[in-house]
Amino acid sequence: MSGAxxxxxxxxxxxxxxxxxxxxxxxxxxxxxxxxxGPVLRDDAWxxxxxxxxRVAVIGPGxxxxxxxxxxxxxxxxxxxxxxxxxxxxxxxxxAGSLGGSVARLVTTPIGQVADxxxxxxxxxxxxxxxxxxxxxxxxxxxxxxxxLLTPHRRFGARGTSVERDYYRALADERCVxxxxxxxxxxxxxxxSAEGVEHRVDVVVVTAGSRLRATLQDTDRSEEQSR
Numbered sequence: 092m093s094g095a096x097x098x099x100x101x102x103x104x105x106x107x108x109x110x111x112x113x114x115x116x117x118x119x120x121x122x123x124x125x126x127x128x129g130p131v132l133r134d135d136a137w138x139x140x141x142x143x144x145x146r147v148a149v150i151g152p153g154x155x156x157x158x159x160x161x162x163x164x165x166x167x168x169x170x171x172x173x174x175x176x177x178x179x180x181x182x183x184x185x186x187a188g189s190l191g192g193s194v195a196r197l198v199t200t201p202i203g204q205v206a207d208x209x210x211x212x213x214x215x216x217x218x219x220x221x222x223x224x225x226x227x228x229x230x231x232x233x234x235x236x237x238x239x240l241l242t243p244h245r246r247f248g249a250r251g252t253s254v255e256r257d258y259y260r261a262l263a264d265e266r267c268v269x270x271x272x273x274x275x276x277x278x279x280x281x282x283x284s285a286e287g288v289e290h291r292v293d294v295v296v297v298t299a300g301s302r303l304r305a306t307l308q309d310t311d312r313s314e315e316q317s318r
Contacts, residue, residue, distance in 0.1 A: 127280075128280070129295065133299070145167055146167070146170075146171070147170050148173060148290060148295045148296065149173065151298025151300055152250070152300050153176060154251065156174055156298060160261045167266065168266065169266050170266060170267045172268065175302055177241050178250055178252070179220070179221065179247050179252045180253055180255035181220065181227070182227035220247045221246070221247035241269075
């Protein structure tokens, strides 16, 4: 898969080129727009934007970057995805709504009925949902190390789930790179990841749930007060 991580992986990881980001995620990222020449897009500001010829960094938790990256890669020259935390992504298609009331359609009607009668529909749904999500990931992403980076460490549903729509395909694009290290700061020419590497980009997209969002808001307030 061409959209593989860019930094060396621990020894013994077959085909790996990155370290596990769980060990490197800073408790508080220090992001400041001061000195960064390009735009910082938040929330839905990326929608409908033409990124032709631009290098774009997309920063946020897995489910949020998964919704954004397919649209950005459609026009961008290059996209670097800084996934702060992997989130469960369900395969597209039925069932609609939560997995909770759809065990019967996912497996068989008898299993769904028994689960409801025993009052264990929630645990059964989580088990089924996780298995479906793992299978979808395994079938969609060839590279074992990339699959590891995209696999959440929390139980299914602990941080919500989303439907995967073209995110895995976007990551396979040679113009798209999944970076295992989280962003620690915005710098003059782009972003600096936690291991000290500066990634040159023209535009930074920060999702609503990103760890950088609160720090950017604090920076905005400081700049307004200093005027």
